[in-house]
Amino acid sequence: xxxxxxxxxxxxxxxxxxxxRFGGLAALDDVSLSVRPGEIYGLIGPNGAGKTTLxxxxxxxxxxxxxxVRLDGRVVHNRPPxxxxxxxxxxxxxxxxxxxxxxxxxxxxxxxHVRTRAGxxxxxLRGARTRxxxxxxxxxxxxxxxxxxxxxKARVLAGHLAYGEQRRLEIARALATEPKLLALDEPxxxxxxxxxxxxxxxxxxxxxxxxxxxxxxxxxxxVMGVCDRVAVLDxxxxxxxxxxxxxxxxxxxxxxxLGVGAA
Amino acid sequence: xxxxxxxxARPRLALLLLAILLAVLPFLVGAGLGKSWVRVLDFALLYVxxxxxxxxxxxxxxxxDLGYVAFYALGAYLYAWLASPHFGLHLxxxxxxxxxxxxxxxxxxxxxxxxxxxxxxxxxxxxxxxGEIIRIFMNNLDAPINITNGPQGMxxxxxxxxxGFALSKTHKFFGIGVSNAHLYYYLFLAFxxxxxxxxxxxxxxxxxxxxxxxxxxEVAASAMGIDTRNVKLLAFAMGATFGGLAGGLFSAFxxxxxxxxxxxxxxxxxxxxxxxxxxxxxxxxxxxxxLLTVLPEALRYVGDWQRALIGRVAVDPADLRMLLFGCxxxxxxxxxxxxxxxxxxxxxxLHAADEVAEQESxxxxxxxx
Numbered sequence: 197x198x199x200x201x202x203x204x205x206x207x208x209x210x211x212x213x214x215x216x217r218f219g220g221l222a223a224l225d226d227v228s229l230s231v232r233p234g235e236i237y238g239l240i241g242p243n244g245a246g247k248t249t250l251x252x253x254x255x256x257x258x259x260x261x262x263x264x265v266r267l268d269g270r271v272v273h274n275r276p277p278x279x280x281x282x283x284x285x286x287x288x289x290x291x292x293x294x295x296x297x298x299x300x301x302x303x304x305x306x307x308x309h310v311r312t313r314a315g316x317x318x319x320x321l322r323g324a325r326t327r328x329x330x331x332x333x334x335x336x337x338x339x340x341x342x343x344x345x346x347x348x349k350a351r352v353l354a355g356h357l358a359y360g361e362q363r364r365l366e367i368a369r370a371l372a373t374e375p376k377l378l379a380l381d382e383p384x385x386x387x388x389x390x391x392x393x394x395x396x397x398x399x400x401x402x403x404x405x406x407x408x409x410x411x412x413x414x415x416x417x418x419v420m421g422v423c424d425r426v427a428v429l430d431x432x433x434x435x436x437x438x439x440x441x442x443x444x445x446x447x448x449x450x451x452x453x454l455g456v457g458a459a
Numbered sequence: 460x461x462x463x464x465x466x467x468a469r470p471r472l473a474l475l476l477l478a479i480l481l482a483v484l485p486f487l488v489g490a491g492l493g494k495s496w497v498r499v500l501d502f503a504l505l506y507v508x509x510x511x512x513x514x515x516x517x518x519x520x521x522x523x524d525l526g527y528v529a530f531y532a533l534g535a536y537l538y539a540w541l542a543s544p545h546f547g548l549h550l551x552x553x554x555x556x557x558x559x560x561x562x563x564x565x566x567x568x569x570x571x572x573x574x575x576x577x578x579x580x581x582x583x584x585x586x587x588x589x590g591e592i593i594r595i596f597m598n599n600l601d602a603p604i605n606i607t608n609g610p611q612g613m614x615x616x617x618x619x620x621x622x623g624f625a626l627s628k629t630h631k632f633f634g635i636g637v638s639n640a641h642l643y644y645y646l647f648l649a650f651x652x653x654x655x656x657x658x659x660x661x662x663x664x665x666x667x668x669x670x671x672x673x674x675x676x677e678v679a680a681s682a683m684g685i686d687t688r689n690v691k692l693l694a695f696a697m698g699a700t701f702g703g704l705a706g707g708l709f710s711a712f713x714x715x716x717x718x719x720x721x722x723x724x725x726x727x728x729x730x731x732x733x734x735x736x737x738x739x740x741x742x743x744x745x746x747x748x749x750l751l752t753v754l755p756e757a758l759r760y761v762g763d764w765q766r767a768l769i770g771r772v773a774v775d776p777a778d779l780r781m782l783l784f785g786c787x788x789x790x791x792x793x794x795x796x797x798x799x800x801x802x803x804x805x806x807x808x809l810h811a812a813d814e815v816a817e818q819e820s821x822x823x824x825x826x827x828x
Contacts, residue, residue, distance in 0.1 A: 255682065281684035289682070295675035297804060298668075306672045310684025312665055316693065319664030320657050326664075333665070353804070373684050 208233040208408050209254070209285075209377055214263030214273070216246075216253050216432075223249045224432045227263070231377065236399060236409040238423035238440070240416060242452060245429040247412045248290055251381055255287045256280040268376060281310050286375035288366045290382045290412075296355030300346055300365050303354050304337035307372025340368040343405075344398075360391050364398070371407070378402070379410040384418055396422045416453070420444060428452065485644045496756075497640035501712060503752040504647035505705050510732040510748035511654050511741065512701025517730065518739035519662060520694035521674025523583040525726050526570075526590025530699040532597060532721035533566055534559035534706020536607060539716055542617040545608065552619045556707040563703025564696045571695035575688055578677075590726050597718040612717025619646060619711045627714070643712050650708065654701055658741055661697065670694055735791055737798030746800050755780050 256277035265273035466473040601609030618627030736747020
């Protein structure tokens with residue numbers, strides 16, 4: 197086991213006692229978890245357990261009511277979303293949010309926004325620096341499309357892509373922001389078993405390329421298959437955390453998924 | 460269509476022909492239709508500038524602005540304040556025009572900052588209010604201190620002059636008399652070309668992509684690291700700058716301005732130009748602006764035709780203009796919602812259903828169930 201200090205040093209994302217209330221309803225209550233660099237961390241739980249709420253709290257879309265979220269030691273909660281991205285925390289959405297009327301390539305190029313600088317003057321004068329930057333943006337976007345297997349669809353409007361392709365494009369767009377941590381909200385929702393297997397392989401490939409993944413999933417089987425560690429949320433509380441097979445046997449988890457009597 | 464294909468294959472030749480056409484256009488129009496039509500051309504160019512500016516806000520960034528004419532007014536009034544007997548100031552145009560653009564840009568940010576949290580319809584209502592506020596200010600700021608000369612407007616505004624060469628007079632070149640309307644035509648044309656250049660460069664840039672992203676999905680844009688507030692403010696400021704510049708030129712050209720020129724109808728007309736022409740697409744926007752400036756003028760002749768045909772004016776041309784105009788817009792929205800000359804992309808968006816058959820998009824449909 198690690199000492200406290202070592203464990204802290206190895207933490208990429210540190211969620212500490214986060215709570216979120218909507219009026220009187222506590223959507224999240226005292227949730228703590230920590231994601232280590234280079235791992236795939238799964239966040240599971242039944243419908244309405246607060247997974248997406250936690251996601252939104254971490255990425256700046258919601259303000260947290262209490263607690264802190266740190267990425268690489270820097271506070272990211274209650275910061276505007278674009279600053280969270282700048283810190284190196286990118287995300288995708290449960291109900292895919294691409295820019296449907298822009299091409300696949302343009303979608304990924306937008307992802308480079310936060311790592312590039314050209315302003316109005318640069319755009320109008322288009323000096324050497326702007327041209328170089330623009331060329332680099334384009335080149336990187338092509339690389340990422342290649343990485344997710346969409347190179348041939350670069351000029352297709354995002355809205356015209358097949359569902360699975362849209363999912364992968366959203367990931368490529370998020371990768372364009374150079375995240376240390378990539379959070380995926382139900383990335384295999386609506387996919388058939390063979391597509392799911394492909395995605396699972398893709399997640400492993402992503403991790404091996406050096407991106408830490410935070411996976412929100414409904415599909416317990418997938419999560420157990422690819423995740424290094426898993427946390428389980430139920431009614432806004434974390435009820436278990438650990439290695440997938442240990443969590444799977446946890447009576448509290450079984451009760452949450454199958455009902456209290458089943459345990 | 461053969462000619463179009465021929466020219467499409469030779470873009471340089473097409474450009475050259477276009478340049479020649481634009482160069483001789485005022486003389487053709489002046490000789491064919493009369494001198495008043497050259498002034499119509501001048502106004503068409505002013506509206507092209509305005510439409511290009513509003514297109515940045517509405518077409519690129521997707522922010523519905525119904526008070527755009529306020530920036531036009533600011534540019535126009537600033538020019539009048541700094542270059543007319545009203546305050547006894549007569550600064551040269553090259554100093555006043557940039558100031559007017561700057562002032563409008565600053566007001567663009569001032570208007571944008573508190574309102575950009577609003578979306579869609581709500582933003583439209585607030586901007587509409589802003590447009591009216593500016594106009595009403597101009598109408599009432601004649602007392603206690605006379606700043607705007609109220610509803611009477613400001614008169615004797617300096618024309619644009621390069622040293623001693625004033626554009627307000629007729630000059631002779633090689634024995635040909637060139638009137639002020641012609642001279643302003645060339646000046647405005649130069650500004651239009653510059654603004655087209657700026658608008659094109661902006662569209663195809665990091666900033667332009669950020670605007671498009673916000674138009675498409677604001678939440679996703681911010682989750683991609685775009686500072687949506689600043690980028691939207693930038694759109695407002697850029698659009699307003701174009702408006703302020705056009706306002707200054709209008710002031711100098713007309714020599715007289717009053718709040719009447721800056722009513723809500725103007726804002727709506729400029730918006731219509733964009734929608735009619737093809738939102739977000741520069742050639743479309745230009746076409747829309749030219750059409751909507753020229754057509755109402757052309758419809759003035761309807762009164763003459765009526766007199767010639769039935770001996771009296773049965774329908775007032777002004778009423779008829781609005782009626783035809785309204786019908787045209789409704790028909791457009793029904794049959795060509797993407798505008799007369801849309802970008803290829805936008806055409807695809809709005810006619811996605813038609814081309815499904817030709818595309819091999821079966822898989823899309825399978826996946827979406």
